[in-house]
Amino acid sequence: MGIFDKIKEKISHEFIDIVEWLDYTDDTICHRFERYQNEIKNNAKLIVREGQTAVFINEGKLADVFEPGTYTLNTKNLPILTTLKGWKYGFDSPFKAEVYFVNTHLFTDEKWGTKNPITLNDERFGLVEIRAFGTYAFRINNPGKFIVDIVGTDNNFTNFEINEHLKSLIATRFTDTVGEANLPIELYAANTTELSETCKDVMKPEFDSVGIGLEKFFIENVSMPEDLKKEIFEYSRIDKLDLDKLTKFKTAKAIEAAAANEGGTAGAGMGMGMGFVLAQQMGGMMNPQMGGQQQAQPQQQAGSTPPPMPQAVTYYYASNGQQKGPVGFEQLRALFANRTVNKDTLVWKQGMQNWTPLQEVEELKAFLGGNTPPPIPE
Template sequence: MEIMDVIKYNGRPDVFAWKYPGEELGTWSQLVVNQSQEAVLVKGGSVADVFGPGTHTLDTKNIPILNKIINLPFGGKSPFKAEVWYINKGYYLDIKWGTPTPIQIQDPKYGIFIPIRSNGAFGIHVTDSVKFLTKLVTTMNVFDAETVTKYFRSLYVTKIKDTISSYLLHRKISILEMNAYIDEISQYMKETICPIMEEYGLELTSFYVNEISTPEDDPSVEKLKEALSKRAEMEIIGYNYQQERSFDTLENAVSHGNADAGSVMGAGMGLGMGFGVGREMGNQFSSMAQNIDLRGGYRKSKFCPQCGNEVLADAKFCSECGSRLISKERHCPQCGTALEGNQRFCPECGKRLEGEEI
C-alpha cells in the first residue's frame, strides 16, 4: 500500500472524532493538525502520542516510542503501521435530546403516576482527547453529534427521570406546575449529569430543558386536571371541599329528612370552623339543627326573656343562661281563667282575687 506523505483532517465539521483512513505511515510523514484539534497516534491498541495544532513529522525525534516499535534501516527512515485519530475540541452547543417514550413519574403533590415527555438541547466539548478516545470511540471510525445523542440516551433518560422526581419532591410542586421551573430544572440536571460526562473526557457546557409535557388524553392527567379545576372553582367561590360536603349535608337533611339533628349540627360547626368564625357560625347552625324536625320540617321555638337565646317551644330552661322558662301560672278559683300579673279581679267573672288562694 502507498505510504502517506501528508496526513490531514478530511471529516465533517460536526464530528468529534475522525479516524484517518490510511494506516501506512512513515517516519518522514507530515501530520497536519488544525486549530481546536488534537491528533492521537495509536499503535497496537495503545496511545503512542498526542499532537496539538501545527505540522508534525512522525520521526523518532518527535516520537521516541517509535524506536521501540519499529526497526530503523540504514538512512534512518522506515514505514510503519499506526492509526491517526483527529479529535475536534471545539464547542458544540446545539445537540438535541428527547425522551423517546413517556416516562412514568409519581406526582409528589397528589400521589398519582403521570406519564411525561421532555426534550431540549445540550452543549459539550472534549477536554481530554485520550480519555474520550479510549472510553467512547473504541472501534468506530466516526463519532459525531448523532452518535453522542444515541450513546448517552439511556443516561439522560434515566437521569432526567431521577432528577425531575427528586426536584419535584424537594420543591413540593406538581408535575403540571413544572414548566414554571424550567430554568431551575435545567440547571439542576446539568449539575447532576456533568460529573458523569467528565468521566468520558467531556465537559457539559450547557443543558437546557425546552419542554416537559403530559399527554392530554391520558386518564390520570384528565383526572388530575379535573380535580385542580374543581379546586380552583371552590377557591374563587370562597369555600373548600369539606365545606361543600357540609352544605350538601344540610341541604339533604332539610329537604329529604334523611339525617338527624346531630349530624346537621356537626356540619354547621364544620362550616363555621372553615370560615374562621367557628363559635358564632357554629352556634347558629347548632340552633338551626335543634329546630329541624326529623320528618323534614322545623319545630316551633321561643326566645329566652333573659338573654334572647332561641330555644324549642317546650324547653323548660334556657340552654345559654339557664333561666327557667316556664313560670308559675295563676288561675281564677271560680272560673279557671288564666291570670296575668297582679290582677285583683278576674277579667272573666269579676271575682275578687285578693286574699284568695291561687
C-alpha cells in the same frame, strides 16, 4: 497492470508525505486516516486544524496525541510511539500506526427527552407523572480516552452513534435528580433554569468519564397531565385568594342553590332555615356596621311607617333518627301532650346553632310546667 506499475502504486501508498483530514460534514466526531497498510513515511507532515485533535494508536494502544498545528513525524515529535517501538537511534523506513482525527468543536442543539413518564410523590397531590425534554451541547475534551473507551476501531464515528447512549444517560440522571429535588410539583416548570444547572452538575462527571465534556444542558419544558395541571391552577388561585372572602362567596352561592331547590316541604324548610342563619352570619361578617345601620333606620322611620309583621316561629324535631317538621309552637305543644315528643327530644329552630333537647329551649320549658292535662286513663 505491469509489475512496474504495481511497484509504483505500492511505493506511492507507502510514502505518505502529508497526514491531514478535511471535514466536510457537521456530524462526524472521529475519522480514521486511511492509508496503505497503516504505513506513514518518516518526516511526513501532520496537519491538525483548529477544532481537531490527532490521536496515534499503535497495536491497539494509545500513543501520541497532537493538538492543532503542523508537525514533522519523527522520533522527536513521536516520543510515546518511539518508546513503544523501542527506536533508540531514529528510523528511516515507514512506520505503522493508526491515526484518528477527533472533532473537538462544540456539538450543539442535541435533543433529549424522557421516553416514559416520571412518577413523583407530591405532598399535596400524591403520585403524579411528568415528562420533560430539552437540548444539550457537548465537545470531546479527552480525545485519547474517547477513542479507547467509545470509538474503538470504528473508522467514521458520528454524533448519532453516541447520542443514543448520551440520551439514555441524561434521562436516567434527570429522573434521579428531580426525584431527590423534592420540589412541589408546580415548581418544576417554574424553575427550569435552576433545575437545568443542577442536572448539568450531576451529569458532568458521567460525561467526563468517557472523554466527553457536557458544555450546556437545558430543560425546555416539563409537562404533566391536563387534569393535574387544572388542579394545580385551581390550587394556586385559591392559595392567592382571601379564604374568608371565598367562604362568604361560597355561602352566598349555597343560599342561591337552596332557594332554587324544588325538593320536599321538610327539605325546603330546612334549607330556608339554614339559609336565613347563614345569610345573617354572612351579612354580619361582610359588613359589621350594616347591622347598626339597619337597626337605626326603623327607629328613624318609626313615626311614619309601621314595623314589619313578626314571623311565626317554626320548629323541627327528631323522631326515630329522622328530621320532622316544620311545626308551629302550638303544634309542638300538641305533639308533646300526646307524647310524640318528650323533654329529651332534639329540636331546632332558626337562630339555633345546634340541635338541642326540648327541655333546654327557654320558650319550650312551659311544656314541662304541668299546664297540660295528663293522658286519659284507659
